[in-house]
Amino acid sequence: MNSQPDVAILLDHFGKGGVERVACHLANGLHRRGLRVEFAVLQDAGPVRQLLDDGISVHVLRTIGSLPRGARLLAGVPDLARYLRTRRPALFHSPGNHTHMAASLAVRLAAFDGVFVPKITNPIFKQGMKAWKRALRRQIYSRAFAPADRILVLSEPAVARLGAIRADFVDKAVFLHNPYVSEAMAAQDLVRGAPETPVILTVGRLSRQKDHSTLLRAVALLGDRAWRLRICGTGPDQDALQDLAQQLAIADRVEFVGFVDDMVPYYAEATVMALSSRWEDLPATLIEAMACGCPVVSTASSGAVVELLEAVGARAPVPVGDPAALSIALREALDGRLPVVRRETMLAYAIEASCDAHAALFSGLLGRG
Structure with a gap:
């Protein structure tokens, strides 16, 4: 915990979902490629915790544990901002839609001057969504992604979809395959x-x-x-x-x-x-x-x-x-x-191919490419 992390990844906990599993695969891959990786979590527990390599540290944030996940993440924003100010990771990665609002608020509160990279893991606008809800989501995610240096997406169509949130977000979009295939x-x-x-x-x-x-x-x-x-x-x-x-x-x-x-x-x-x-x-x-x-x-x-x-x-x-x-x-x-x-x-x-691509992008953003 002494060295400044090259990459910090936010999670609620090491749960059962694909976001958490992919985050662990990615952390391991980045670590094996020489980057110092650290998780900032609300709970250091969950079934995919066992996937992590020993060299990856975990920092537990303070929050209100009895709240639902979304509210729990928002309650953890003050301590997450404190973490960003004190640990000063070079790159802060928000790996799933449910983490973006808390991550963005903490980035703003901390006046974080590192690289912020969120990843879109589900469509922001769903088929049949009412107009008022689309407008609300556009406003929320426009603000959440405004401080991002890059926005990762999982497919080519998702690059164009970012323009429906804000036109200039297309220029921030990077399509990378997720590390799925072991x-x-x-x-x-x-x-x-x-x-x-x-x-x-x-x-x-x-x-x-x-x-x-x-x-x-x-x-x-x-x-x-x-x-x-x-x-x-x-x-x-x-x-x-x-x-x-x-x-x-x-x-x-x-x-x-x-x-x-x-x-x-x-x-x-x-x-x-x-x-x-x-x-x-x-x-x-x-x-x-x-x-x-x-x-x-x-x-x-x-x-x-x-x-x-x-x-x-x-x-x-x-x-x-x-x-x-x-x-x-x-x-x-x-x-x-x-x-x-x-x-x-x-x-x-493949996990290794995806981690190669993520490591190349992150290293480039950190001026090490």
């Missing part, structure tokens, strides 16, 4: 299973965004043919989804696995991975599954998803919130009629 996923000797009953896999937080209710209705339309749905993830909608499975008379064919630390065996065994989201940017689960050789079906939850599936030759996505269309795609998967996607196409998302 060596185990990319291993050429990965053996795919062939379960007696075909497995439909889905991975993600049990929340409105992921729209598992549409997936449950889609599998119910498959009728009497053999299948089993395996749901990996936790979240606020679990009880409602279990009730819906009972109502659809498919509860005995649906498995709620909970949080899974190592998804590789699940991708390797699955017949197909299904993404039923209402909105996304570029979800890790699609990329990870295809890297493991698992066929995928998806909703058209973002322009980035549509472009990715087209680019790699996967099945075209189905409309959001359409159980019948999703069921047809799943039937094609169970029949073995999905296009074959070459696993090598996912290597751009």
Whole structure:
């Protein structure tokens, strides 16, 4: 804790989400490339904490622990600003949409003179969003991103979308692949299973965004043919989804696995991975599954998803919130009629390749390129 960090990364805690997992992969990669990395967190706990290399320090901020995550982050702003003033990281990275407001407020409060780099991990404007809410979000994120030196985005379409917040933000945008694909996923000797009953896999937080209710209705339309749905993830909608499975008379064919630390065996065994989201940017689960050789079906939850599936030759996505269309795609998967996607196409998302790109960008911003 004596040396000034080259890179500080803000998290609430080391939770179960993709933002936290990616942040740990990135921190490890930057550390292995010679950068001093430190996390500023509200809680030094969570399942992905074990991913961190030993050389990465963790600074715990003061906040009000009993509050919901968003309010907890805002309550931690004064101590985060104090951290920025005293530890003086050369670069401060806000890794997910939920951290940006607290990060930006702390940057302003601390009069932080280092490099500020937030990353957009979900669309700011969602399909069907009311005009007043779009205007409010535009105002909030215009202010949050104003002090940013660069704004990281996960896809080419997301660069143009920044202009809808503020025109000059496009000039700050940098498209970088997230570090998703591990060596185990990319291993050429990965053996795919062939379960007696075909497995439909889905991975993600049990929340409105992921729209598992549409997936449950889609599998119910498959009728009497053999299948089993395996749901990996936790979240606020679990009880409602279990009730819906009972109502659809498919509860005995649906498995709620909970949080899974190592998804590789699940991708390797699955017949197909299904993404039923209402909105996304570029979800890790699609990329990870295809890297493991698992066929995928998806909703058209973002322009980035549509472009990715087209680019790699996967099945075209189905409309959001359409159980019948999703069921047809799943039937094609169970029949073995999905296009074959070459696993090598996912290597751009390999952890080491992504960390190389992030390290090059960060080092350049710090004048070390």
